[in-house]
Amino acid sequence: MRKKIVLLAAFALSAAPMAMAAPAEKPKTRPSAEIIKAAPAGDWTAIDPGDVLVMTLSPDAAGKARQVFIQLLPAPFSQGWIGNMRKLAAAHWWDGGAVYRVQDNWVAQFGDPDEDTPKAKPLPPGLAVVPESEYLVHNGPRNIVCDRDVCPSLIAPMDWWAQEMLNDAYAFDGGTGLVGFAKGWPVATNDKAIWPTHCYATVGVGRNNSPDTGTGAELYVAIGTPPRQLDRNIAVVGRVIEGIEYISSLPRAPGNGMYNDKAKNTPILSIRLGNELPAAQQPRFEYLSTASASFREYVNARVNRHDDFIIYSPGSADICNIPIPIRRRG
């Protein structure tokens, strides 16, 4: 617990605005865009097309095509739900579905607009019921623990990270929590577990009250303030890596965001796993490895930014304010 502010007379008498001291003292950081552009090829990691869902929405009012690309979260996280999503995609189950809910500063949700009604579309056979315990990766049963000596591939940058930014409200847990990056994804961890965090464009599994009721058929995309309070409560399964603007700019509906007129739903023409598409249409993306030197410089530029525009840099950042650089390959 941090101490209550104690105001010292010295501070009360000082007339020096603290924001003015910073820029002269610190070397300028390179702009993020420049760091990303200069990153060598070896600092980028290809995303397997088989780990990307390609969602084709109906064209917009002007007839423009709309495709949204969703990268699936890698193991060991949320693989029960993601296995279901692979089955749903293979069965073309989402085709003819819709984005049926858009609540401002919260989520857009898609799947079957008739879910929970007598007209609900039957789910394909063989979907798993995934238990509550899968919302995070525990130490113990899986023997995955959050220390570089035990799972270095998962947590490689964490030690460095811990020196830069610790102050995460949602991982706090009495003082043991940290946030960082693992395998190109933002994660939070404490002395018991590790879990993926909700940020802007995160995709998660809608569910009813019981934690095991989400199949992966009904999915939401975060379109506002990162809903970090859902961490450890809902399954994070992916993120939109291209086309988020086709989701985030949809008209909002009042209340919980459900359109009361189904004509306002945005139809989903199809959702395919990228490797089901013809080779020329397969999505080819890459992300800046979160273990790379370029990524470290990028994070530093986000955390300790000093340039002609910024007059004060806090020396810290929210995990969701350090988006992972992702781009098309080649």
Next chain:
Amino acid sequence: MRKKIVLLAAFALSAAPMAMAAPAEKPKTRPSAEIIKAAPAGDWTAIDPGDVLVMTLSPDAAGKARQVFIQLLPAPFSQGWIGNMRKLAAAHWWDGGAVYRVQDNWVAQFGDPDEDTPKAKPLPPGLAVVPESEYLVHNGPRNIVCDRDVCPSLIAPMDWWAQEMLNDAYAFDGGTGLVGFAKGWPVATNDKAIWPTHCYATVGVGRNNSPDTGTGAELYVAIGTPPRQLDRNIAVVGRVIEGIEYISSLPRAPGNGMYNDKAKNTPILSIRLGNELPAAQQPRFEYLSTASASFREYVNARVNRHDDFIIYSPGSADICNIPIPIRRRG
């Protein structure tokens, strides 16, 4: 600085998923909506119509009217820029302007689309040049300090708050920073100063590199992840309290969000201070006092939520995940 995670054997051997222990142990919290609805009239504070800008956009494609209501930040914050904004509104300067920039997960910006060109609209006379020092309220010159014994009206709920949530990356500043609420607004503070924070729907003053170049004529609205890195770097001057969906659902433009085709701009028909409108049209809003018992219960429900849906509550929250309840009066 928090300690690096040290993994104890006891944790590694434990098979108990930590998320499962919480709900049985803690009493259920009332839903936020229920707390707000039940708050007595005395817990609400009226917002003066003279502190609300009413922005009327052109009707949407279906002919629907679009009004956006922006509450101005109260003293002692940012009053130099806000004084300029009152003059701009009185001069009807924004009429005929536009929302000319919408960058996804960042900001929508409005004002004069010809700004920084030879066709720029002349500003009204008498606007102040506001210095860098106004980005926060310092201790010292103004003798405003962040302790309840010195400025109780500003900081009343802070002590209580400090016990609930401290872990704010942007106010950290070596361990003295806190976040809380003052006069119905989210603020951050340390042992030197207090400043308003950027959250979703925050309105700020666009500027060029020099910190004193923002007049208040060109304004932005945050429409994604709270851009907290702008705290202390750009003047926060208000927040959208109704109609944010007309801003947040506008089509995005690539890159920095400037529309390359001016036909895509959203025209501003007018911006008026609420007290310039006929009495029947004046905006009448109220906010839940951040010093009230209802607000404390509301915050607790956001921070320590326990109900039929939530299986794990972090006991903390980001300041921007506790939006101030604001509603129409009567």
